[in-house]
Amino acid sequence: MFVDKAKIYVKAGDGGDGRVSFRREKYIPNGGPDGGDGGSGGNVILVADSSMRTLMDFRYKRKHVAENGQMGGANNCYGKSGEDLIIKVPVGTIVYDEETKRALGDLRHDGQELLVARGGRGGKGNAHFATSTRQAPRFAQPGEKGEEIWIELELKLIADVGLVGFPNVGKSTLLSVVTSAKPKIANYHFTTLSPNLGVVELDSDRSFVMADIPGLIEGAHEGVGLGHDFLRHVERTKVIIHVIDVSGIEGRDPIEDFRKINDELKLYSEKLASKPQIVACNKMDIPGSEENFERVKNILSKEGYDVFPVSGATKMGIKPMLDKVYNILETIEDEEEIVEVDKDLLYHKYADVKDFTIKKENDIYIIEGPLAERLLASVNMDDSDSVKYFQRVIRKRGIIDELKNMGIRDGDTVKMGSLEFEYYD
Known part of the structure; x- marks a missing residue:
């Protein structure tokens, strides 16, 4: 999980x-x-x-x-x-x-x-x-x-390449044949509910990390279905392999599916939609796929996409596609930090917190907060030197000034934890 x-x-x-x-x-x-x-x-x-x-x-x-x-x-x-x-x-x-x-x-x-x-x-x-x-x-x-x-x-999943596409188009199968990853694979929708990672090793000197991202549906940019969980993981990939099912066995139009997913990417983030995409026309081993592939290739090639006929079941056409992906990765520089980090927040989170508060209840002035706790833990009221130290600290730290601003008078009661005393200026 x-x-x-x-x-x-x-x-x-x-x-x-x-x-x-x-x-x-x-x-x-x-x-x-x-x-x-x-x-x-x-x-x-x-x-x-x-x-x-x-x-x-x-x-x-x-x-x-x-x-x-x-x-x-x-x-x-x-x-x-x-x-x-x-x-x-x-x-x-x-x-x-x-x-x-x-x-x-x-x-x-x-x-x-x-x-x-x-x-x-x-x-x-x-x-x-x-x-x-x-x-x-x-x-x-x-x-x-x-x-x-x-x-x-x-x-946010960090991978060089992300496999995207509608559920059940064969993304998990593709990942399993090009890497050592072992995703669960079955013939039903929403098979993959969590991303799977694997390393693609083309040869001893060429490799990259690929992720099979959970499928998404219309409305994902608004959080529908797996929605934001899906899109969050795609954000950091450098290249997208857009997997479509050209077999037509489920009665879906691969071009329509392609448009819908790209619309979701664009609605979520223009930057995400502008990432390089390779189109993998999967399930070419199924009879009747060739005709659909030619139609998809004619349409998408004119739009500038590299379109590859592949089959996760027979491994047909996979190597040329991966070689192209690697060549694209070689031209892409690592992105700078994309998250706006509030570096000051963490280290000043406690700096501006007032270390004491004073409230008045039934004519009693009650002092609370970390300063009060530290003073009570350190002062010995039976020792005159300790009492003098206590008096000097509460004056130096502004407690006396705040009591005066609140209208305290000589003889009024002040309480600090279990300690009660009468105030005299």
């Missing part, structure tokens, strides 16, 4: 807390603070891997969390940083921010990396807070939380 879309949650590791510790050695009963810093949390990094073909794995595991940093140690020892979490995805995967639907990255090359969530910084140990007047700080800084984000992965 081919899965080309997935939504996953990723979270970077939290930073380790700083340590509260004091030097204790023989003959030094009252040593100074020596608490070390916590380690940084691990990042979450996506890496394109050419050995992967689908996003199937992400259907079963949707939560991915990197390792946390360790707490700092005594004797100014740093805590160990968390390991980065490496998530492998197929080459051709586009990464979107689930919230904004904007592209964060386009992993088109093997080994290409994308940092999607940064680990939190480790907190500072109490040794950092010692001053000439505060020689024994009994508090340390907690580690920062790692970034977290829901992302959408979309795989």
